[in-house]
Amino acid sequence: MTSGAVATDRPEPSTPEAAGHTDDGAAPPRADRSERGERAQAAVERLRAAGVEAVAVTWVDNAGVARVKGVPLGGLVHAAQWGVGAAPCFDVFLADDTIVTSPLIGGPTGDLRLYPDVERIVPLAAQPGWAWAPGDRYTQGGAPHPGCQRLFARRAVAAAAERGLTLKAGIEIEWVAALAAPPHEEPRYPTAGPAYGMQRLTELSDYLRDVLRALGEQGLTVLQIHPEYAPGQFEVSVAPEGPVEAADTSVLVRHTIRAVSARHGLRVSFAPAVEAGGVGNGGHLHLSLWRDGHNLAHGGPGPHGLTAEAEGFLAGVLGELPALLVLGCSSPAGYLRLVPSHWAGAYQCWGLENREAALRLVTGSTGERASAANAEIKCFDATANPYLAVGGVLAAGLAGLDQRLALPPEVTGDPAQAGPGGVPRLSSGPGEALAAYRRSALLREALGEPLFGAVLAVREAEREQYADATPEDLAAATRWRY
Incomplete structure (x- = not known):
């Protein structure tokens, strides 16, 4: 299943709106994107020195199964600033990958942005060439996704x-x-x-x-x-x-x-x-x-x-x-x-x-x-x-x-x-x-x-x-x- 992630070799849009972002939500605002990019670039240099070529960004669905989007190391800065596409239907996946629906989440329409937590990136010792990071999910408009379980834990x-x-x-x-x-x-x-x-x-x-x-x-x-x-x-x-x-x-x-x-x-x-x-x-x-x-x-x-x-x-x-x-x-x-x-x-x-x-x-x-x-x-x-x-x-x-x-x-x-x-x-x-x-x-x-x-x-x-x-x-x- 694809969710329309922006290719990493494309130039960044000149405005957040051009990529479906509006900066009217909680994160990441326009000023924060620069800071995120700087931290991600520092992480790229550290990870490249460790032989990392790609980053697995995970979230956990409501069935308790970890789902993943992989990002090549060269695309990490863009992913940290703009997120990676991830469909909201994953919130209604069952453990056997059957998809159901709920009153406010589900169905084939819509997309989210999955942002890797750059501070948590870890090179994976048993998977050479890979690193791992947990992700937070936001709407295309930049607001916290109300179904994001990690953001729920952060609120608590x-x-x-x-x-x-x-x-x-x-x-x-x-x-x-x-x-x-x-x-x-x-x-x-x-x-x-x-x-x-x-x-x-x-x-x-x-x-x-x-x-x-x-x-x-x-x-x-x-x-x-x-x-x-x-x-x-x-x-x-x-x-x-x-x-x-x-x-x-x-x-x-x-x-x-x-x-x-x-x-x-x-x-x-x-x-x-x-x-x-x-x-x-x-x-x-x-x-x-x-x-x-x-x-x-x-x-x-x-x-x-x-x-x-x-x-x-x-x-x-x-x-x-x-x-x-x-x-x-x-x-x-x-x-x-x-x-x-x-x-x-x-x-x-x-x-x-x-x-x-x-x-x-x-x-x-x-x-x-x-x-x-x-x-x-x-x-x-x-x-x-x-x-x-x-x-x-x-x-x-x-x-x-x-x-x-x-x-x-x-x-x-x-x-x-x-x-x-x-x-x-x-x-x-x-x-x-x-x-x-x-x-x-x-x-x-x-x-x-x-x-x-x-x-x-x-x-x-x-x-x-x-x-x-x-x-x-x-x-x-x-x-x-x-």
């Missing part, structure tokens, strides 16, 4: 900043490595070692070393990498950063792992259910709230040292989780993972270091709590658009903070043991989550009608698409799409 961060708050975030990456094979073949694993076992690391030590090396060469700080529970499953965690940057990094890490895996004769899946009935891949979101350099999850009078602001924030997130599942557990396949007693966070509760709670409080070890205390949302997975996930959580948390909400009583142990009428379980299927999402005035306002409606259309279509699928068929259909 700005709303926190208006309250004098900053956040640190990180998204854990879990994946399953399998031997390369045609997509229809069942996965065969390169190691038979036990869960969390050193045998797995030994058998795939070259592969995991190359993953670490590539991430390090791309400027990422890896905190840990280790075998996980399911066959062929691993996890990597990188250092926390701002919420938008953490979402960017989650995209970069996954595609780096995919590229390294291909070089080792492996294919990888980040899907929540690689095999029906097994332990799936999560995409746990860690967050900490800060004011004036102080971690608000430490040193307060609330439970386990939470300040009132941090408690209100977490209470807001916890209360909105049934609707937030639409943003954080996006595919119907996610509910194959989100089951009790699998450490997936299937219950709407919180607890200190409770891996069965959807909201897990992590205080860290004595002596490092002031820097390490954070909260983990365990019910999310990698089918989520990470920008929607962090933006939605921030919107819910800030609403809880503003309302000075308090957390309900803490749950210890496995909430499944509480029996009927005890701890409320989160949705067991996409229908329940969609009903909660439709009722959420908070998310409707935060996302805005165009984005709220596009997300709803995609989720409804995928729910209908797999309504009659067996767990095995559902896992097979989504296994290699993520």
Whole structure:
């Protein structure tokens, strides 16, 4: 599919209007184009010295799939100033590339401009000659595209900043490595070692070393990498950063792992259910709230040292989780993972270091709590658009903070043991989550009608698409799409 990108060897139009831009929107105004061009030119010189010939500019659609436009290095300055064409219909793509529509977004008409974030450009260590950058999407007239998920996340961060708050975030990456094979073949694993076992690391030590090396060469700080529970499953965690940057990094890490895996004769899946009935891949979101350099999850009078602001924030997130599942557990396949007693966070509760709670409080070890205390949302997975996930959580948390909400009583142990009428379980299927999402005035306002409606259309279509699928068929259909 093409979207009318301007060829890089054509002279620039003499006016913004000549290229379909009017400078009456938020970005990039005429004066900013010069600055963008200067920064892009500096990036070109740095990238050329690193052997880069092209830049992959990505955005993530509402099905959680990263889409891309490639720009030759010689066209990067023009792309930074004027954007690259990208059709708005991508906002209503399903994971299998079926295209639907929504009340305000969809159909064959219209075009957007995709602007690479020059400050985030990274040469790709496992894809020689290529660099990567996340993109922001604007209308032809220069206004922010109301369906741009990355700009939504930026607005949520700005709303926190208006309250004098900053956040640190990180998204854990879990994946399953399998031997390369045609997509229809069942996965065969390169190691038979036990869960969390050193045998797995030994058998795939070259592969995991190359993953670490590539991430390090791309400027990422890896905190840990280790075998996980399911066959062929691993996890990597990188250092926390701002919420938008953490979402960017989650995209970069996954595609780096995919590229390294291909070089080792492996294919990888980040899907929540690689095999029906097994332990799936999560995409746990860690967050900490800060004011004036102080971690608000430490040193307060609330439970386990939470300040009132941090408690209100977490209470807001916890209360909105049934609707937030639409943003954080996006595919119907996610509910194959989100089951009790699998450490997936299937219950709407919180607890200190409770891996069965959807909201897990992590205080860290004595002596490092002031820097390490954070909260983990365990019910999310990698089918989520990470920008929607962090933006939605921030919107819910800030609403809880503003309302000075308090957390309900803490749950210890496995909430499944509480029996009927005890701890409320989160949705067991996409229908329940969609009903909660439709009722959420908070998310409707935060996302805005165009984005709220596009997300709803995609989720409804995928729910209908797999309504009659067996767990095995559902896992097979989504296994290699993520």
